[in-house]
Amino acid sequence: MAMSEMATSPTSPAPDPSAPALADSGRRVFAIEADALTAVAARLDGDFSAACRLMLETRGRVVCTGMGKSGHIARKIAATLASTGTPAFYVHPGEAAHGDLGMITDADVVLALSYSGESDEILLLLPVLRRQGNRLIAMTGRANSSLAREADVHLDVSVPAEACPLDLAPTSSTTASLAMGDALAVALLEARGFTADDFARSHPAGALGRRLLLHIADVMHAGDDVPRVDADATLSEALVEMSRKRLGMTAIVDAGGRLLGLFTDGDLRRALDDHRVDVRTTRIADVMTRSPKTIGSDALAVEAAQLMETHKIGGLLVIDANRRVVGALNIHDLLRARVV
Template sequence: MAVSPLPPSSTDPAALVASGRRVFEIERDALAAVAGRLGDDFSRACQLVLESRGRVVATGMGKSGHVARKIAATLASTGTPAFYVHPGEAGHGDLGMITEADVVLALSYSGESDEVLMLLPVLKRQGNRLIAMTGRPGSSLALAADVHLDVSVPAEACPLALAPTSSTTASLAMGDALAVALLDARGFTADDFARSHPAGSLGRRLLLHITDVMHSGDELPKVGETASLSEALVEMSRKRLGMTAVVDADQRLVGLFTDGDLRRALDSDLDVRSARIVDVMTRTPRTIGADQLAVEAARVMETQQINGLIVVDGDGRAVGALNIHDLLRARVV
């Protein structure tokens, strides 16, 4: 069957933009309405989760199910163990995934979803605490819950008032509010977040330390302060980092010689063949500690407009080196 083309008026660019803006305005008003009602019920919901020895089990049908799945994922990644259970599958064995210590977060805008209501007798008998998120405080689900979170909205953004739009946005925002309030209450940190996201770019930025990417031991380019410029060039060529540390007899850093220093030396009247490294090195180079995050090295390189850093210990001894290519390979930048 052929699909009829849209009427000309509906494809007018200005009309399309106006329609899109209308959605934002309606959903903005919906969020403001839900936020205005936030109070003791929200606090009690947070306390139920904080006092629980189990996990948060989110459930819901249809669009509410999609929202519940996202809320569970957000909770789990911010320090509150959580997972999603499909209410239809729960009635066919997946209820066994829910222990008596778990808190159940049930979403249904009408509060009358049969698949969700069917689970209530079993959950009550098992002793689970129930948090309901609905748009009808007088609904069956809301009345059966230990705590009800009212996500009712003045209007759906759908002009037919049929497709869940403002209501799902409000439910998502309520889930985010729960996750963040619990995160704050638990003292969840950026390091905690990184440990649950080790494969992502954020995890790498928060978990990767200088020691994980630096060149150390025999790979560290360094020469003594009595070395000649030619000896330093040989060391730079061998280690291929575009620089070499200059150290004293106790391995303390006294200077740095880079490709840039070499170019400046060649532009001067200096006799490169007889020059000593102390005559051409940078005497107060930028350094970084081995215990710092690799992302901090990237920040220093960017702000100072340099391509490499020498890593020093607490006594100023050169213990490593890294350049921008090391950070790129580690996908820190």
């Protein structure tokens, strides 16, 4: 047969499995991996506690390493540890042998992942780590492997079967390793007394960080941007101040800057319904809201959001301990700060 004929010969059509068959495959993977996690969890014992103890007592950091798929899991474990109170980072074992070993100090604990326990790139590092005095935690699927035997602590993540029907692609084994890393991170988190505030400090750009770290002083309008008039101002003068400052409200203050009341867009609508009110002659003190809801500048921004939601209001005045008005904010300020 000519080459041109071979190139144009029809090929067998690829199988086109039905939707139920695809879903069955997916469910089978979940079942196999669930069984794997159950098997690994049943083996958590003193070795797990010893690994946690090494990480808790180290004067340095936890250095996670692994090749291939195990490397991806090791990188994620390092990130989870670091974000939950255990200083950690990932080192590629191949790069470590070409200079990155200098990143590892003698105070660090090394967490090495290799399901076979025979990864050449990791085994090559062991003599150097031993000479340097590093403690070694191995996470493997074979307790009699070279890496497991050399380790101070061995974490057994062996699984009954991979979810891959060819038993080739790491599936159940990587899931088990990932879960073991999460178990270590959570056990350490609880042992350290790590709190939501601690988590927020390491995630300042995240939603939780904004909610737990952002204070009223960070989002409020201050100084000349705060709308305020004195008690003798007319309603029209107050409206001019509200229009200039664009917060939908104005504070009414005494000569010392202390809060007397608040006038808002809602108060304006109610005042205009009263035909006895003349915007040019009515004193703002006669139509203001006395004892309005306020907040302190050191409160969390999320507290302002909760206060506004509870009382169905769109803005707040910020006062100090002497009830002097020092700031103002509305719901749009909280939206821009992504607090709500």
